[in-house]
Amino acid sequence: MRYEDFYRRSIEEPEAFWGEQARAIHWHREPERILDYSNPPFRQWFAGGETNLCYNAVDRHLDQRGDQLALITVSSETDTAREITYRELHREVNTFAAVLRSLDVGRGDRVVIYMPNMAEAVFAMLACARIGAVHSVVFGGFAAHNLALRIDDATPKLLICADAGMRGGKVIPYKPLVDAACEEASSPPPKVLVVSRGLDPDIALVQGRDVDYAKLRARHDGAQVDVEWLESNEPSYLLYTSGTTGKPKGVQRDVGGYAVALALSMWSIYDVRAGQVMFSTSDVGWAVGHSYNVYGPLIAGATSVLYEGLPTSPDPGIWWRICERYGVRTMFSSPTGIRVLKKQDASWLKKHDLSKLQWLFLAGEPLDEPTAHWITDGIGKTIIDNYWQTETGWPVLALMPGLDMKPVKFGSPGLPTPGYRLRVIDDGTGLDVAPGEKGVLVIEPPLPPGCLTTVWNDDARFLSSYFSHFRELVYSSLDWAIRDEDGYTFILGRTDDVINVAGHRLGTREIEESCATCNSVAEAAVIGVSDDLKGQVPVVFATLKQGGSESPAQAAATMRQRVVEQLGAVARPARVYVVNALPKTRSGKLLRRSLQALAESRDPGDLSTLDDPGALEEVRRALERGA
Numbered sequence: 001m002r003y004e005d006f007y008r009r010s011i012e013e014p015e016a017f018w019g020e021q022a023r024a025i026h027w028h029r030e031p032e033r034i035l036d037y038s039n040p041p042f043r044q045w046f047a048g049g050e051t052n053l054c055y056n057a058v059d060r061h062l063d064q065r066g067d068q069l070a071l072i073t074v075s076s077e078t079d080t081a082r083e084i085t086y087r088e089l090h091r092e093v094n095t096f097a098a099v100l101r102s103l104d105v106g107r108g109d110r111v112v113i114y115m116p117n118m119a120e121a122v123f124a125m126l127a128c129a130r131i132g133a134v135h136s137v138v139f140g141g142f143a144a145h146n147l148a149l150r151i152d153d154a155t156p157k158l159l160i161c162a163d164a165g166m167r168g169g170k171v172i173p174y175k176p177l178v179d180a181a182c183e184e185a186s187s188p189p190p191k192v193l194v195v196s197r198g199l200d201p202d203i204a205l206v207q208g209r210d211v212d213y214a215k216l217r218a219r220h221d222g223a224q225v226d227v228e229w230l231e232s233n234e235p236s237y238l239l240y241t242s243g244t245t246g247k248p249k250g251v252q253r254d255v256g257g258y259a260v261a262l263a264l265s266m267w268s269i270y271d272v273r274a275g276q277v278m279f280s281t282s283d284v285g286w287a288v289g290h291s292y293n294v295y296g297p298l299i300a301g302a303t304s305v306l307y308e309g310l311p312t313s314p315d316p317g318i319w320w321r322i323c324e325r326y327g328v329r330t331m332f333s334s335p336t337g338i339r340v341l342k343k344q345d346a347s348w349l350k351k352h353d354l355s356k357l358q359w360l361f362l363a364g365e366p367l368d369e370p371t372a373h374w375i376t377d378g379i380g381k382t383i384i385d386n387y388w389q390t391e392t393g394w395p396v397l398a399l400m401p402g403l404d405m406k407p408v409k410f411g412s413p414g415l416p417t418p419g420y421r422l423r424v425i426d427d428g429t430g431l432d433v434a435p436g437e438k439g440v441l442v443i444e445p446p447l448p449p450g451c452l453t454t455v456w457n458d459d460a461r462f463l464s465s466y467f468s469h470f471r472e473l474v475y476s477s478l479d480w481a482i483r484d485e486d487g488y489t490f491i492l493g494r495t496d497d498v499i500n501v502a503g504h505r506l507g508t509r510e511i512e513e514s515c516a517t518c519n520s521v522a523e524a525a526v527i528g529v530s531d532d533l534k535g536q537v538p539v540v541f542a543t544l545k546q547g548g549s550e551s552p553a554q555a556a557a558t559m560r561q562r563v564v565e566q567l568g569a570v571a572r573p574a575r576v577y578v579v580n581a582l583p584k585t586r587s588g589k590l591l592r593r594s595l596q597a598l599a600e601s602r603d604p605g606d607l608s609t610l611d612d613p614g615a616l617e618e619v620r621r622a623l624e625r626g627a
């Protein structure tokens with residue numbers, strides 16, 4: 001099938017197209033209408049249909065692939081691996097669902113899950129889906145305060161946590177964080193279910209509130225729990241955005257539309273079919289983890305690999321060892337992850353047999369060309385950049401090897417995926433810009449299946465965050481983009497991050513890429529800082545590769561010179577600061593807004609998702625010292 005024909009049909013005949021795609025999943029009751037768009041911009045896909053994510057991810061495969069592996073969990077932290085067939089998964093999920101039922105959790109109740117990348121996190125998610133409870137997975141690395149905020153937003157009936165997580169060999173007890181979060185929250189969950197890995201010997205259970213999973217599991221082992229058939233548009237889960245541009249938004253996902261979109265994306269974008277192996281390096285707490293560690297591969301009847309640990313431990317070859325060992329066909333990671341490896345010796349990329357590996361997909365942040373070339377050359381595979389948001393749940397821009405794949409253009413995540421009517425429009429006039437010109441990337445509603453249905457409990461925020469930027473009713477991605485003559489879209493950065501130097505608008509990304517072409521630079525973050533004369537000037541914060549030959553001052557001079565050569569004098573960085581670490585969110589995104597705030601002597605804003613406070617401290621010190 002040609003990409004062009006497939007895509008065109010999704011746009012010109014959306015109901016026929018999605019009606020066909022819907023056949024890829026099991027419906028307990030057929031939809032009455034493929035699309036109900038009577039209340040724009042809210043829309044309902046597959047209205048009146050009844051289905052269930054857990055049934056589609058697990059039960060449905062028992063007959064044909066009960067003995068095939070469904071889930072492989074590898075932990076370099078605990079030095080363990082676990083292989084779970086569909087039949088075993090079915091048993092574990094039923095048992096977990098029976099435990100949830102025994103704790104009085106039912107359809108529509110919210111359940112907060114606070115666990116690292118371990119098998120029980122997947123069991124818990126699927127068990128919620130089975131009984132129609134709405135899960136809200138909170139990334140295990142978040143502090144008590146973050147957890148408390150999410151508890152208050154979701155008002156859960158139950159919180160499920162692990163006794164502890166681990167990072168870089170260090171045990172991080174979760175339970176004390178849960179206790180503190182419950183203390184801080186105004187609507188703490190009445191019950192806390194603790195899944196112990198035996199990592200925290202000092203764990204203390206609160207009488208009357210905390211229950212030990214192992215005990216309940218033994219009691220309910222082997223139980224069968226009926227699937228709760230949900231109307232297609234009932235909520236399946238809540239998930240928060242990364243908080244890169246401000247306070248995280250609670251994305252609400254549906255059931256039927258999500259399942260159909262994932263089924264489509266698995267074969268057409270990720271080129272993974274039943275029986276094949278997909279390895280995503282994400283944490284289950286992120287959008288990628290939800291869609292491509294849990295629901296997508298399982299709905300497709302594939303095998304999903306879940307990894308707990310650093311990309312560099314026990315050594316920087318761990319990801320490739322996993323690919324070799326389990327015969328991974330498609331791997332999914334992030335530019336940030338690859339940049340971590342790039343600081344290490346490239347020979348680590350060559351030590352393993354990657355003959356089964358076909359594709360490496362990267363998403364989450366702009367993929368700079370030097371990094372793309374480095375990894376392409378290093379593993380000798382096709383690297384596919386794909387662009388999406390927590391909100392969309394699956395790619396908006398990608399290349400589609402499951403159809404006839406169009407050629408890669410470095411720097412671009414490619415072409416629109418089925419159902420996405422994309423435009424690039426001028427932020428002032430709201431009119432479409434010409435090919436090659438910069439504008440805001442927007443999606444023409446109705447949003448396709450899989451995208452958020454609203455912001456949890458806050459329709460007003462849904463409208464104001466995404467639909468209120470232009471006179472026309474369009475979904476703003478809040479990203480800045482260029483579309484070329486061939487329809488390839490290039491993402492230039494966040495609309496907040498545009499730098500205006502004496503009337504010239506520059507994308508932070510263009511300057512960052514230029515800096516990254518310097519040999520000694522590992523990563524660069526560029527922000528616009530207010531300037532009396534020019535309005536704004538670009539300021540660079542950069543980290544250097546280990547063992548490079550240039551001093552920080554030399555590297556700064558090289559970056560300045562490179563930017564001027566490549567982008568012109570107007571883009572010349574006014575100041576370059578070399579630091580040891582850049583402030584990032586826990587999901588690995590550069591917190592440019594905080595860098596900018598510090599550089600302009602303002603408050604750094606919402607830091608609830610900041611990864612390493614030390615990185616921000618270092619930036620403060622660098623600013624005090626001067627460039």
Ligand code: ATP
Nearest residue numbers: 241242243244245364365366386387388389390491
């Ligand atoms: P918040 O919405 O809370 O500010 P966030 O936007 O970082 O946080 P996510 O949903 O995790 O939350 O990230 C989506 C954003 O990541 C996109 O809007 C875009 O800015 C960026 N992004 C994702 N993939 C790509 C890509 N392939 N190329 C460029 N940018 C990307």
Ligand code: MG
Nearest residue numbers: 241242245389
């Ligand atoms: Mg966002």
